[in-house]
Amino acid sequence: ACKAVFGEHRVKETERIRQRYDRRKSVKETDLYSPLNASVYLTVQEKERAIISIINRFNIKPVQEKTVLEIGCGSGSNLLDFIRIGFGPENLVGVELLEDRASLARSRLPSLVKIIQGDACEVEIPGGPFDIVLQSTVFTSILDDEFQKKLAHRMWSFVKKKGGVLWYDFIYNNPRNPDVRGVPLKRIKYLFPEGEIYRRKITLAPPISRLVTRIHPFFYHLFNLFPFLRTHLLCWIRKSDSGIE
Numbered sequence: 001a002c003k004a005v006f007g008e009h010r011v012k013e014t015e016r017i018r019q020r021y022d023r024r025k026s027v028k029e030t031d032l033y034s035p036l037n038a039s040v041y042l043t044v045q046e047k048e049r050a051i052i053s054i055i056n057r058f059n060i061k062p063v064q065e066k067t068v069l070e071i072g073c074g075s076g077s078n079l080l081d082f083i084r085i086g087f088g089p090e091n092l093v094g095v096e097l098l099e100d101r102a103s104l105a106r107s108r109l110p111s112l113v114k115i116i117q118g119d120a121c122e123v124e125i126p127g128g129p130f131d132i133v134l135q136s137t138v139f140t141s142i143l144d145d146e147f148q149k150k151l152a153h154r155m156w157s158f159v160k161k162k163g164g165v166l167w168y169d170f171i172y173n174n175p176r177n178p179d180v181r182g183v184p185l186k187r188i189k190y191l192f193p194e195g196e197i198y199r200r201k202i203t204l205a206p207p208i209s210r211l212v213t214r215i216h217p218f219f220y221h222l223f224n225l226f227p228f229l230r231t232h233l234l235c236w237i238r239k240s241d242s243g244i245e
Helices: 002-024 038-057 077-084 099-108 145-157 185-191 206-213 218-223
Strands: 068-071 092-096 114-117 130-136 159-170 196-204 230-238
Touching: 038 159, 038 196, 038 206, 038 218, 038 230, 068 077, 077 092, 092 099, 099 114, 130 145, 145 159, 145 185, 185 196, 185 230, 196 206, 206 218
Parallel strands: 068 092, 068 130, 092 114, 130 159
Antiparallel strands: 159 230, 196 230
């Protein structure tokens, strides 16, 4: 009975997530998130450099042999970046809740990349366990604590020993957007109690980034020197040899 109650609860939360993303479509996303904007491409470049640093620091190599599962792959941008830095398309799997985003990911990515549309807590995911299980700004859109916990547990179950969860997400709430909620380090530790967490605070606060890069892209780097102006955590949450599967 308890499982049935949570199942109904989960379905309601997935529907609420769909509604949150639908509301965002009213924002001019093509303008706000265009990679032609300095505030966007500088954020992406900083994140990519930080991920490469983690790959080198923890010797997640050779990358062409490593397997990756992305939870909430959206339109496939992160998986495209992984291919560009050397990961094999045949070793990549993306799961996406929203049908239109999953369809776009399929059209953008090589056919060897597996894209699965559906709820990541429930769908069958082939190819596991994985060296890297990635989530990027997914958990901030999940406002239900139990749903977060269940999804984190499922992600962890797909991680190989000596593999890990690669996490990138907001730390803080956005007072102007009630559809997102920050996930601080304390919460990450709660969601992955068996993980060994390495973290870096990155990404200049988007409102500041958009403002200062209109003057000149250089100002992104200048303002980003101040840690209190950074809004995201990039974490490598490692599963040790003795980690619980």
